[in-house]
Amino acid sequence: MQALLLRTTSSSTPLSTMTSSLTLPSISLNRFESVTSCNSLFFHCSRNRVRSFGLKNLDRSRVFMSVSVGSQAVVDDALFANYKPSTSFLFPGQGAQAVGMGKEAQNVPASAVLYKKAEDILGFDLLDICINGPKEKLDSTVISQPAIYVTSLAAVELLRARDGGQQIIDSVDVTCGLSLGEYTALAFAGAFSFEDGLKLVKLRGEAMQEAADAAQSAMVSIIGLDSEKVQQLCDAANQEVDEANKVQIANYLCSGNYAVSGGVKGVEAVEAKAKSFKARMTVRLAVAGAFHTSFMEPAVSRLEAALAATEIRTPRIPVISNVDAQPHADPSTIKKILARQVTSPVQWETTVKTLLSKGLKKSYELGPGKVIAGIVKRTDKGAQIENIGV
The missing domain is CATH 3.30.70.250 (Malonyl-CoA ACP transacylase, ACP-binding)
Structure with missing residues (x-):
């Protein structure tokens, strides 16, 4: 039996907010942390009430429709193929870490909560290592990957707390991240929860370190x-x-x-x-080994198993993949792409050029360092990009 599945959210919901759901006869409304969209039919919502429908000019809150057969949702992976970016969030990858990052996060409750959740999941005080080091410990793959993931999402909450910050967050219509940063981008886009993303990143760092140690x-x-x-x-x-x-x-x-x-x-x-x-x-480079090559093949099976056990949803906005520089909407495809990512070359140059050629007006780099801002400026000196550090 087929049922229509409607998903709705407001992008003003903080990352730490719990997901809630409302079930109606043959229709379920799942409130996401942020906007979800589809190119087949859009219902514009205001305060969770449907008021009209159309095919473009979406409001901040949108409802995404997909057909579910049994327990499996069928999603067109090319949903975002014709995306037109205006404002992007870009998230850094491993190597951006620096002792002292996260200091400002202590002053924003929503950011501090993320580090506390991370401590519960990881079993150690991540914020202390971020702020105080030592550098050798922070630079290790198993620490730096979770540290950058958490710190980058803490930067989102830091921005949200500033005057006009929520308006900027609401305006973002595409996101991506460099290698590890793709997980951060997917979490921001609501593809998985902060907690599930951190567990994946933790395992990813461990698996990549083990693969590096083997050669x-x-x-x-x-x-x-x-x-x-x-x-x-x-x-x-x-x-x-x-x-x-x-x-x-x-x-x-x-x-x-x-x-x-x-x-x-x-x-x-x-x-x-x-x-x-x-x-x-x-x-x-101060990394454990030959990332994004066949040397990382031993890490793939562990990632595949973890991804298979993780709930991944269609992102609310396009998230550009490192593997092929394209956005993907189908959760099963996203899982396959993430497993392949560790052995595939990072197509960041193509990603940035494509975003700019499609009319991107403003970008924000969220998290430690300014590596991405430097890359964007080298690609186009006139590109507008602002760093939101912590």
Whole structure:
């Protein structure tokens, strides 16, 4: 038997608010933490009451309709294919962490609550490590990933508490994050709860660390070359090493800044040859191993199992994937994409260029550091981006 499933929410609901539901005959209304949309039929709501319907010009609160067959909701994965961005939230990835982050969060109750929830889930005082370090501990994969996830969402609450902050949050119509930041973006977009996202990020960090420990691998940033030249550099290095030490481009950040991952000997060969390819410099990255390559394959099965057990919903706004630089609406597809993400190159350069080409007017980087702002500015000097740090 088929039933129509209507989901409604107001984007003013804080991240820490619990989900509530109202069941009607053959129709269920699930209140989400933020807006959900669909390209088939929209009902505009005000204070949870339907007042009209149309196909565009959606209000802050919207109802998303999908058909459910049995217990499985059938969602068109191309729901957001024709998205037109105006305001974006961008979330940082591993490497953005710095001792001292999270200090401002203590002054905002909703931010402080997130760190308290994190302590309960993780079993240690994450805020203390964020603020006081030591740096070596904060930089470890198993700590830095949860720390950046929580701190970035704390930045959302910090913004919400400012004058005009809620209006900015309400205006966001697309979001994405760099590698780990994709989980943060999905949490912000209501695809899963803060708690479930943190549990996934915790497991992701542990699984990636274990995969890194199982092989001698590394990452290095190549500065000053375009992607074609970096690929040629990788090809040259790969001619000198065995299969276990091969390298590849792992992060397409922006023109002149690409990260290469692979076996340690392969990375060393890249560093040795970089100047002959006219690279300005190389920077060995302080990460556990060759992220976003086949070296992370051992982490995939653990991620798949965790994702299968996690409730994931259609995001309320487009969330751009690192794997293919496209937004996905189908929860089962999102699960597959997240499992593939750790072994797939990050397509951040394509993501930023696509957002700008589609008319993006303003971006906000939420969380520690200003790496993303730098990348966006390198892509387009005229791009407007503001950092909301904690």
